[in-house]
Amino acid sequence: MDERVEVTLNINGEEYQLEIGKRWTLLYVLRDVLNLTGTKYGCGTGDCGACKVLIDGEPVNSCTYLATRAQGKEVITIEGLSKDGRLTPVQQAFVETGAIQCGFCTPGMVITATALLRRNPNPTREEIIAALDNNLCRCTGYVKIIEAIELAARRMRGEA
Amino acid sequence: MAERQYEELKEFEKQLEARGLKYVGRPRPNREAVLKVTGKAVYVDDLRLPNMLHAKLLLSPHAHARIVSIDTSEAEKIRGVRAIVHYFNSPHNVFNSAMRFYGDNSPFDMPETEYIFDEYVRFVGDRVAAVAADDPFIAEEAVKRIKVEYELLPAVFDVDQALAEGAPLANPHGVDGTNICGGWLAYGSHSEEEVLKAIDEADYVFEDTFELSKVHHGYLEPVCHVAYYSPDGKLTIWTSGQNVFCFRSVIAQALGLPHSKVRVIKMIVGGAFGGKLEVLHEPVVGLLSMRTGRPVKLRLTRKEVFLSTRSRHSGKVTVRTGVDKDGRIRGQYIRSLMNTGAYAGSGPNTVGAQSGKTFLLYDAPYMFYRGAAVYTNIPPAGAMRGYGTPQIMLPRETHIDRICREMGWDPVEFRLKNVLRPFQNNCLGQNVHNARIADCIRAGMEAFRWYERRRAAEATHGQRVRRGVGMGLAVHGAGWYPVYQDLTTVTIRLHDDGTAVLLTGTHDLGTGARTILAQIAAEILTIDPDLIEVIEADTDVTPLDLGAQASRTTYIGGNATILAARQLREQLLDEASRMLKVSIDRLELDDGFVVVRDNPSQCVSIADIVASAQRGSTGMPQRELIATATFESRTAIESYAADFCEVEVDTETYQVRVLDFLAVHNSGRVINPLLFEGQVHGGIHMGLGYALSEEMIIDPQTGEVKNPNFKKYRMFKAADMPPSIRVITVEEPEEAGPFGGKSIGECASDGVAGAVVNAVSHALGVELRRVPLTPEYLRSVVEASRRS
Numbered sequence: 001m002d003e004r005v006e007v008t009l010n011i012n013g014e015e016y017q018l019e020i021g022k023r024w025t026l027l028y029v030l031r032d033v034l035n036l037t038g039t040k041y042g043c044g045t046g047d048c049g050a051c052k053v054l055i056d057g058e059p060v061n062s063c064t065y066l067a068t069r070a071q072g073k074e075v076i077t078i079e080g081l082s083k084d085g086r087l088t089p090v091q092q093a094f095v096e097t098g099a100i101q102c103g104f105c106t107p108g109m110v111i112t113a114t115a116l117l118r119r120n121p122n123p124t125r126e127e128i129i130a131a132l133d134n135n136l137c138r139c140t141g142y143v144k145i146i147e148a149i150e151l152a153a154r155r156m157r158g159e160a
Numbered sequence: 161m162a163e164r165q166y167e168e169l170k171e172f173e174k175q176l177e178a179r180g181l182k183y184v185g186r187p188r189p190n191r192e193a194v195l196k197v198t199g200k201a202v203y204v205d206d207l208r209l210p211n212m213l214h215a216k217l218l219l220s221p222h223a224h225a226r227i228v229s230i231d232t233s234e235a236e237k238i239r240g241v242r243a244i245v246h247y248f249n250s251p252h253n254v255f256n257s258a259m260r261f262y263g264d265n266s267p268f269d270m271p272e273t274e275y276i277f278d279e280y281v282r283f284v285g286d287r288v289a290a291v292a293a294d295d296p297f298i299a300e301e302a303v304k305r306i307k308v309e310y311e312l313l314p315a316v317f318d319v320d321q322a323l324a325e326g327a328p329l330a331n332p333h334g335v336d337g338t339n340i341c342g343g344w345l346a347y348g349s350h351s352e353e354e355v356l357k358a359i360d361e362a363d364y365v366f367e368d369t370f371e372l373s374k375v376h377h378g379y380l381e382p383v384c385h386v387a388y389y390s391p392d393g394k395l396t397i398w399t400s401g402q403n404v405f406c407f408r409s410v411i412a413q414a415l416g417l418p419h420s421k422v423r424v425i426k427m428i429v430g431g432a433f434g435g436k437l438e439v440l441h442e443p444v445v446g447l448l449s450m451r452t453g454r455p456v457k458l459r460l461t462r463k464e465v466f467l468s469t470r471s472r473h474s475g476k477v478t479v480r481t482g483v484d485k486d487g488r489i490r491g492q493y494i495r496s497l498m499n500t501g502a503y504a505g506s507g508p509n510t511v512g513a514q515s516g517k518t519f520l521l522y523d524a525p526y527m528f529y530r531g532a533a534v535y536t537n538i539p540p541a542g543a544m545r546g547y548g549t550p551q552i553m554l555p556r557e558t559h560i561d562r563i564c565r566e567m568g569w570d571p572v573e574f575r576l577k578n579v580l581r582p583f584q585n586n587c588l589g590q591n592v593h594n595a596r597i598a599d600c601i602r603a604g605m606e607a608f609r610w611y612e613r614r615r616a617a618e619a620t621h622g623q624r625v626r627r628g629v630g631m632g633l634a635v636h637g638a639g640w641y642p643v644y645q646d647l648t649t650v651t652i653r654l655h656d657d658g659t660a661v662l663l664t665g666t667h668d669l670g671t672g673a674r675t676i677l678a679q680i681a682a683e684i685l686t687i688d689p690d691l692i693e694v695i696e697a698d699t700d701v702t703p704l705d706l707g708a709q710a711s712r713t714t715y716i717g718g719n720a721t722i723l724a725a726r727q728l729r730e731q732l733l734d735e736a737s738r739m740l741k742v743s744i745d746r747l748e749l750d751d752g753f754v755v756v757r758d759n760p761s762q763c764v765s766i767a768d769i770v771a772s773a774q775r776g777s778t779g780m781p782q783r784e785l786i787a788t789a790t791f792e793s794r795t796a797i798e799s800y801a802a803d804f805c806e807v808e809v810d811t812e813t814y815q816v817r818v819l820d821f822l823a824v825h826n827s828g829r830v831i832n833p834l835l836f837e838g839q840v841h842g843g844i845h846m847g848l849g850y851a852l853s854e855e856m857i858i859d860p861q862t863g864e865v866k867n868p869n870f871k872k873y874r875m876f877k878a879a880d881m882p883p884s885i886r887v888i889t890v891e892e893p894e895e896a897g898p899f900g901g902k903s904i905g906e907c908a909s910d911g912v913a914g915a916v917v918n919a920v921s922h923a924l925g926v927e928l929r930r931v932p933l934t935p936e937y938l939r940s941v942v943e944a945s946r947r948s
């Protein structure tokens with residue numbers, strides 16, 4: 001069916017040599033080849049952000065990103081954020097503020113928030129809202145998600 | 161029996177409250193939060209079973225057709241295709257996908273109209289066939305190669321078409337050769353004629369008809385099922401559903417299996433809101449696994465979710481109200497037609513549920529409800545947060561505002577004059593218990609600075625960008641007493657290290673039900689909630705429950721938890737009294753110990769008590785400390801909401817922006833304020849979309865959903881949300897609820913759209929008769945009003 005190609009992917013700091021379909025999305029490879037199921041399929045059309053991963057530090061929808069394109073780049077998934085079982089400040093803030101209900105949008109939200117705070121440690125509310133432009137949540141009305149990002153930012157700046 | 165149990169339960173709660181509550185009423189994050197935030201939570205689509213196959217559905221491209229033949233020969237030639245099922249090779253057992261318990265299939269409530277595969281397809285997206293293959297790409301390719309010959313049939317898409325003289329039958333099960341599903345539901349305080357007459361005799365009579373759109377739950381997790389038929393003849397289904405015991409019945413019926421050979425396990429659910437309450441494609445996946453002997457997974461694409469799952473009933477609602485000069489509502493008549501789509505599902509039941517809410521908000525001596533579900537050839541409607549209630553609240557709340565405009569009443573004052581008061585009987589003679597809607601209105605009026613902001617908004621009405629301030633009310637129940645049996649059973653077991661496990665058939669949909677039940681059990685057992693494991697919804701493991709629906713989980717599940725924990729507490733005190741040689745009435749549970757009240761240094765830990773019971777150390781038989789209790793609802797309890805909002809409308813673009821939203825809720829005592837607020841925020845999000853942006857657009861020619869994706873089906877993004885959202889509670893406890901709690905899940909959303917539409921009406925000075933308020937619609941209304 002689909003033509004196969006050999007690729008080397010760097011995911012969460014590890015190298016993987018894989019034979020994959022040429023048209024496979026990065027999301028498919030993450031979830032169904034590598035069993036990194038923390039990254040979610042929500043729409044497959046780039047409209048919900050549930051599948052976001054960091055590619056060279058930028059949040060990208062992996063459902064519309066061909067896996068072959070990720071060669072030579074650094075991919076970080078939700079599984080790759082926390083080290084030694086310790087939550088990152090963003091993750092910690094999501095838990096505490098009640099920003100997590102069904103949790104299906106959460107990995108994508110956390111990826112987006114992490115990229116934002118790396119780029120801009122002191123975002124305004126408007127900047128946070130703008131960063132969430134490609135992340136849908138059906139449970140929280142975004143209220144506590146925005147609060148969580150504000151709290152994480154304050155903590156990362158050492159203010160809380 | 162039930163009465164005595166209930167009284168003892170309430171007495172016990174009072175004692176606990178007198179002691180001071182430690183966990184109930186305190187904020188606490190969702191207990192799955194850490195798993196979810198690290199990507200470790202396992203949803204159905206994350207299951208990986210050995211040799212698992214992947215399924216794909218072939219969905220009907222036609223709104224109504226008979227399947228003449230199906231040719232699968234080309235599909236079967238593809239390597240890796242393991243099974244293909246369709247009408248000509250599958251069991252033909254009729255069922256209703258929303259059936260909840262045995263016998264729940266009366267032609268009126270839950271007509272049986274569905275098959276795994278039918279000879280007919282009745283909407284674009286109806287199931288035609290399904291393939292199981294080694295990977296999803298093969299399955300997809302195989303589906304494309306299935307050839308189907310159809311005989312096309314005429315179709316109807318909306319309720320007017322469906323009820324027109326000589327209309328084609330969208331579904332053959334309609335009543336008396338019509339498209340009415342189940343029959344008319346008609347009842348009220350008096351006969352229909354008497355109520356209509358009373359209305360006509362009032363000083364003023366108003367009537368409005370409102371068009372309601374079809375909206376989708378938009379849960380982020382697409383529908384996904386995994387099935388495995390093991391060699392011992394047992395079918396196990398893993399699903400993201402809301403009602404495993406109901407699913408077991410339906411799946412067993414569809415596949416001709418005994419209940420004991422079907423096990424349904426709920427996984428962590430990525431949002432449901434009613435959309436996963438009915439059986440969807442589980443029987444198909446089960447059938448594919450039976451055919452192949454291998455595990456099979458079906459995960460729908462987002463487009464397939466829009467085409468082939470459930471959605472909110474669209475339809476038409478007319479409200480006719482008679483009001484006297486003094487501003488009192490004399491009578492009200494509501495006529496509702498709900499478009500249930502191609503199959504009955506919960507159509508008649510949704511009508512029933514909405515009819516009940518009609519009588520629980522306003523105090524009018526004469527009221528009557530007449531409604532029906534109507535078959536059409538569009539995707540089936542089903543349960544969705546509110547279950548028919550928003551479809552009453554929205555038309556009626558906008559109608560009430562119109563009455564206020566024409567009679568010169570302030571909307572808040574008119575409502576305050578007419579809403580039901582606590583412990584009042586409504587016109588049907590039903591007691592509304594501690595219904596604090598008037599308090600909600602007053603609290604909201606003050607917090608929102610109602611008069612001041614109405615006036616300030618009116619000062620902008622000559623400008624291009626105009627502001628409007630509006631409000632709307634809602635009521636929702638908890639459970640379905642007295643309509644059906646409403647029970648749940650909880651089992652709690654104590655371990656010999658002093659921790660516990662709670663088994664419940666209730667379902668946590670991300671709402672925090674597991675967290676809340678643990679808080680309640682912890683309050684009684686004095687164990688930290690994190691040390692109480694909560695195992696939910698597995699038909700072979702947990703006790704019976706009737707599903708996460710009707711906002712019943714906290715009420716019914718919470719009370720069952722109190723009963724079971726209280727029994728365990730008695731067992732603990734009993735064993736401790738023997739261990740300490742102190743009479744029971746001198747003992748109390750405190751922070752994981754049983755202590756002697758007048759001599760707290762004399763105590764024994766829960767761990768030691770459990771161990772002692774298991775060893776039989778005090779001369780009693782060796783035993784596990786375990787308690788099982790069933791709670792049966794004996795009271796209908798209602799939650800109330802008053803929603804306030806301010807909007808801004810640009811009269812050139814007709815874009816609406818919601819500036820501020822205030823939700824005032826009377827849900828009794830709030831068990832967990834953090835989760836409670838989250839429910840309200842999500843309800844506001846859903847209601848705003850209902851009012852302003854969301855609609856499944858049905859092509860009037862083909863009946864197809866024209867916008868089956870998140871690009872064109874517009875749910876609110878973060879930037880669309882009001883910059884200010886506030887939640888206030890009127891926490892008067894409701895006696896029947898656990899620790900005085902009532903429901904919130906559905907009430908959170910029921911009144912939102914009404915408040916928004918009223919605010920936009922206020923801004924533009926026009927009557928609005930449909931949702932969503934798209935710029936095109938608003939422009940057309942304003943232009944028409946200018947012309948007239």
Ligand code: FES
Binds near residue numbers: 041048050051
């Ligand atoms: S799944 Fe990729 S954006 Fe929705």
Ligand code: FES
Binds near residue numbers: 102106139430
């Ligand atoms: S928490 Fe459910 S979609 Fe965001």
